[in-house]
Amino acid sequence: MCTKIVQILWGCFLLWNLHISSAQTIYPGIKARATQRALDYGVQAGMEVIEQMVKARNIPDLKGSETLEFLKVEYVNYNFSNIKVNAFSFPNTSLTFMPGVGIKALTNHGTTNISTNWEVKSPLFQDTGAADLFLSGIYFTGILILARNSFGHPTLELQDCYAQISHAHVSFAGELSVLYNSFAEPMEKPILKNLNEMLCPIITSEVETLNTNLSMLEVLTKIDNYTVLDYSLISSPEITENYVDLNLKGTFYPLENLADPPFSPVPFVLPERSDSMLYIGISEYFFKSASFAYFTTGALDVTLSTKEISSHLVRNSQGIGNVLSRIADIYILSQPFMVRIMATEPPVIGLLPGNFTLDIPASIVILTETENSTAEAIVSMDFVASTSVGLVILGQRLICSLSLNRFRLSLPESNRSNIEVLRFENILSSILHFGILPLANAKLQQGFSLPNPHKISFVNSDIEVLEHFILISTDLQYETSLKQQPSFHGWEGLNLLSGQWRRKSAP
Numbered sequence: 366m367c368t369k370i371v372q373i374l375w376g377c378f379l380l381w382n383l384h385i386s387s388a389q390t391i392y393p394g395i396k397a398r399a400t401q402r403a404l405d406y407g408v409q410a411g412m413e414v415i416e417q418m419v420k421a422r423n424i425p426d427l428k429g430s431e432t433l434e435f436l437k438v439e440y441v442n443y444n445f446s447n448i449k450v451n452a453f454s455f456p457n458t459s460l461t462f463m464p465g466v467g468i469k470a471l472t473n474h475g476t477t478n479i480s481t482n483w484e485v486k487s488p489l490f491q492d493t494g495a496a497d498l499f500l501s502g503i504y505f506t507g508i509l510i511l512a513r514n515s516f517g518h519p520t521l522e523l524q525d526c527y528a529q530i531s532h533a534h535v536s537f538a539g540e541l542s543v544l545y546n547s548f549a550e551p552m553e554k555p556i557l558k559n560l561n562e563m564l565c566p567i568i569t570s571e572v573e574t575l576n577t578n579l580s581m582l583e584v585l586t587k588i589d590n591y592t593v594l595d596y597s598l599i600s601s602p603e604i605t606e607n608y609v610d611l612n613l614k615g616t617f618y619p620l621e622n623l624a625d626p627p628f629s630p631v632p633f634v635l636p637e638r639s640d641s642m643l644y645i646g647i648s649e650y651f652f653k654s655a656s657f658a659y660f661t662t663g664a665l666d667v668t669l670s671t672k673e674i675s676s677h678l679v680r681n682s683q684g685i686g687n688v689l690s691r692i693a694d695i696y697i698l699s700q701p702f703m704v705r706i707m708a709t710e711p712p713v714i715g716l717l718p719g720n721f722t723l724d725i726p727a728s729i730v731i732l733t734e735t736e737n738s739t740a741e742a743i744v745s746m747d748f749v750a751s752t753s754v755g756l757v758i759l760g761q762r763l764i765c766s767l768s769l770n771r772f773r774l775s776l777p778e779s780n781r782s783n784i785e786v787l788r789f790e791n792i793l794s795s796i797l798h799f800g801i802l803p804l805a806n807a808k809l810q811q812g813f814s815l816p817n818p819h820k821i822s823f824v825n826s827d828i829e830v831l832e833h834f835i836l837i838s839t840d841l842q843y844e845t846s847l848k849q850q851p852s853f854h855g856w857e858g859l860n861l862l863s864g865q866w867r868r869k870s871a872p
Contacts (some may be wrong), residue, residue, distance in 0.1 A: 394615020502531025504841020517597025
């Protein structure tokens with residue numbers, strides 16, 4: 366008997382732990398998935414960007430003094446100026462996912478051609494000229510570790526860096542170029558050795574600079590005067606053999622209140638696809654939090670005058686004049702009126718395959734302006750407007766538009782047969798369809814910013830409505846204009862000559 370009681374208690378304990386664990390799990394409102402195609406495009410675009418940056422880079426002059434032991438020269442003061450990278454080729458470069466670890470970067474058989482002016486002074490001679498430095502057999506490998514910090518920013522770290530240049534060839538030009546080229550080979554070895562020692566520190570420094578920029582990304586974006594949107598990472602990126610998933614909070618908040626809404630996101634799974642570079646899943650929770658935030662802030666409470674409504678009515682065969690005359694027939698009123706529409710509850714979101722609906726429970730009040738300029742309500746009724754939501758991507762924004770499916774006054778069924786009620790229902794439906802929704806769609810044209818890297822555009826985009834989330838499939842395109850060149854830290858301390866060419870203070 367005691368054994369059975371212990372087993373029952375143990376079972377209850379396990380169930381309770383499972384419940385607590387599930388209650389503490391935080392699910393994303395948005396999932397972004399980058400596939401191997403995105404990495405392959407990243408290699409292509411990245412090499413172009415790096416080449417542009419390197420070629421445009423103003424590399425500081427290299428100055429110093431060396432001892433030429435093999436020529437018995439006590440010192441030679443040198444200055445390399447106007448250093449330019451003329452050619453840059455890394456034909457065998459790849460980025461691949463390492464499941465649960467990061468992204469492996471690999472390049473080999475790279476070549477670089479550098480030109481420079483030079484000037485040397487010594488007790489025996491001085492000269493100036495030009496030189497070319499050709500580097501070949503450039504090899505690099507490293508692992509980029511993706512994570513998140515406590516603020517929800519992505520972080521980037523380079524581990525297991527290994528870089529090597531196999532060959533360096535120096536070619537001098539000038540009056541004594543034949544002499545200099547005769548002992549260029551002894552110079553190439555220390556140059557090569559020093560470059561190989563400096564490559565990983567330079568690369569690591571650049572990754573650290575990129576990581577600093579990532580830490581300054583805005584993860585809380587102001588949408589308008591009512592809401593902000595939280596794009597922060599809720600967990601470290603999940604890396605598999607074929608893709609990396611980023612789990613983003615994807616929650617709307619009232620502008621002055623960052624408390625979570627009274628409901629939680631539910632898990633959803635992106636389909637296993639690889640045809641596009643990027644997949645973005647936007648959950649029902651994302652739209653529900655937007656609905657709740659706008660309702661809470663009072664953004665769904667608007668009052669419109671006859672003039673405002675008429676300016677947005679479609680000019681059809683009946684027109685605004687006929688609509689107003691029908692209202693006048695019912696209420697025998699001739700004075701101008703205003704329409705106040707306010708949501709009575711947060712609009713209800715519905716995402717089913719191929720169908721995105723938004724049901725708006727609201728109240729409509731028609732007011733007239735009396736002789737003493739006060740507003741007087743002449744009729745007030747509750748209704749539910751069922752709308753379909755259209756989606757399109759313009760630039761980097763998701764644009765929504767509403768179209769009315771059904772309008773129904775919230776009345777007892779016994780009153781619905783009343784011809785005046787039906788007539789009024791039709792009139793209000795016309796005002797909502799031709800006047801109010803165009804106003805709402807004009808506001809919706811600003812759209813929602815989609816998560817995307819800096820200077821990356823979406824191309825070949827497609828949107829699907831699936832069960833409880835929408836799926837955006839898109840390719841990426843890098844905008845090649847470089848308004849600001851990133852800095853290459855580490856060039857200033859680069860001493861190309863060491864070993865036999867030991868640095869001394871210039872006399």
